[in-house]
Amino acid sequence: MxxxxxxxxxxxxxxxxxxxxxxxxxxxxxxxxxxxxxxxxxxxxxxxxxxxxxxxxxxxxxxxxxxxxxxxxxxxxxxxxxxxxxxxxxxxxxxxxxxxxxxxxxxxxxxxxxxxxxxxxxxxxxxxxxxxxPFGALSALEFLRDFVQIKPGQKILIHGASGAVGVFAVQLAKHFGAHVTGVCSTANAELVTSLGADQVIDYSKTDFTRGPGIYDAILDTVGGTSFSRSKRVLAPYGRHVFVVQTLTQLLQALWTSMRRGKRVIVGFSGGDSKEDLLLIKGLIETGRIRPxxxxxxxxxxxxxxxxxxxxxxxxxxxxxxxxxxx
Ligand SMILES: NC(=O)c1ccc[n+]([C@@H]2O[C@H](COP(=O)([O-])OP(=O)(O)OC[C@H]3O[C@@H](n4cnc5c(N)ncnc54)[C@H](OP(=O)(O)O)[C@@H]3O)[C@@H](O)[C@H]2O)c1
Missing domain, CATH: 3.90.180.10 (Medium-chain alcohol dehydrogenases, catalytic domain)
Incomplete structure (x- = not known):
């Protein structure tokens, strides 16, 4: 072959x-x-x-x-x-x-x-x-459910909303009942809106870490953001979840896990769950999410x-x- x-x-x-x-x-x-x-x-x-x-x-x-x-x-x-x-x-x-x-x-x-x-x-x-x-949807599902621990009504910011993980993260976060802000470039703003984002921030014009939005969780799928800046826009027990991690973020995750308050979370997705894939298939078939x-x-x-x-x-x-x- x-x-x-x-x-x-x-x-x-x-x-x-x-x-x-x-x-x-x-x-x-x-x-x-x-x-x-x-x-x-x-x-x-x-x-x-x-x-x-x-x-x-x-x-x-x-x-x-x-x-x-x-x-x-x-x-x-x-x-x-x-x-x-x-x-x-x-x-x-x-x-x-x-x-x-x-x-x-x-x-x-x-x-x-x-x-x-x-x-x-x-x-x-x-x-x-x-x-x-599978790659984007299973990763987005695992990160939102297991690391963000998403709940209805939460305000979630997806940084990198137009990539493989981001496009599913926006749609799944909406499916889970969150208020979603997507961060992307000008060229992708229309796409991210069409996926259901309540608000879109164009990173070439606005730095989301300068407010005024306050988020229960930030899901960062591209890197390039830092907890030292994002904690200004995180709610009191908010989580900054990194899909792409550096040593600094690993140490911050360890440090913030030992304290009360805002947390850094680093995670990995296995992408090997049949149950999760069947869940994704069901959401596609009912028109809730799309690739x-x-x-x-x-x-x-x-x-x-x-x-x-x-x-x-x-x-x-x-x-x-x-x-x-x-
Ligand atoms: N830890 C894990 O288990 C795990 C699982 C899955 C993926 N990952 C990692 O997660 C990362 C994302 O994966 P992916 O497949 O979603 O990547 P991807 O599809 O390659 O992401 C491309 C997107 O990133 C956007 N982007 C680039 N720079 C940006 C910025 N400064 N701000 C906002 N958006 C920006 C681009 O939009 P513009 O063109 O508009 O900038 C483009 O739409 C990869 O590094 C991957 O290896 C890790």
Whole structure:
């Protein structure tokens, strides 16, 4: 089968399209014939291995010290079940599914644990639209529910409201009953409003840390904000939750956890919960949330797709089309 491989860390040009062996599903796995995948901010980080900061060593131990352990890139997938393992009973050959698994999704076939983040594709989405759901939606859900601990009526500010995590964070925060302020550039203000944000702050014109808004939580999906500035606009027990963390924020998280009052929270999303993916699928099917598909590239254009995601300017997600439509 054809797959995108990354055999050393570096710029987009390290990526190659290679003929590799098709995976065989283990007993508890299913084999997905991938129709669409994506390039996420996580994929370009793992390829380039920049911005890992203090997590450099643990991340290298996890993903490969000198080169990636799993050379096949990609984590979001949409496709049809091509084969099932001996003990796998949840899906049948021909079922159309979507999901997330770290590594291996930018390929014609992918073996996935059936108990992992894999679920029937929402009917109302095409392959490419469904391919840009899991990473952003699962991250946004985990961060809002588990780290923000969002409650109806709260005032939440989403910094980076137009990225893959941000577009779902805005919609999910509205779904959870919060009053949402989205921070984005002028070009994305209309998009963020269309996603349901009650208020939009254009970061090129206004610094939200100078007020006048007061927030129960700030969810920062891009970095570049600091607790020393944001605490002025946090409510007395407000939380500043960082999706992208530095050592300073880790120490602030430790320090503020030992005190009463405003807190810094740093978190990680696993992105591997089937229950969460089913929740997201349900919200899509009832029209409560929707993906934002910025661009679609073909598999042979994977280097261009990585170059684009490297700009840090994509809106929502970037899909990769693989194989012909069924
Ligand atoms: N900790 C975890 O478990 C976890 C989970 C998921 C993601 N992440 C990380 O979270 C980060 C965000 O992920 P993502 O996929 O959402 O990124 P993304 O899709 O690449 O974000 C791109 C967006 O960021 C916006 N942006 C850039 N600079 C900005 C600024 N100064 N203020 C406001 N918005 C700005 C851009 O909008 P403009 O063009 O309008 O500026 C663009 O729409 C990544 O670093 C990713 O690795 C961490």
């Amino acid at each position: 054809l797959a995108v491989t990354c055999r050393r860390y570096g710029p987009p040009e390290v990526l190659k399209i290679e003929e590799v062996a098709r995976p065989t599903p283990k007993d508890d796995e299913v084999l997905v014939r991938v129709r669409a995948s994506s390039v996420t901010s996580g994929d370009v980080r793992m390829r380039a291995f920049t911005g890992a900061g203090i997590f450099w060593l643990p991340m290298r131990l996890l993903f490969g010290v000198l080169r990636p352990w799993n050379p096949i890139t990609g984590m979001e997938f949409v496709g049809t079940i091509a084969d099932v393992g001996k003990g796998a009973t949840a899906f049948r050959v021909g079922d159309v599914v979507f999901g997330m698994k770290i590594g291996g999704a930018n390929a014609e076939f992918l073996a996935v644990r059936e108990a992992g983040a894999i679920a029937p594709k929402p009917d109302r989405l095409n392959f490419e639209e469904a391919a840009v759901v 934002v598909l910025d661009r679609t590239y073909r598999l042979p254009d994977i280097v261009d797709a990585h170059r684009y995601v490297d700009t840090g300017r994509k809106r929502g997600g970037v899909a990769i089309s693989i194989g012909a439509a069924p």
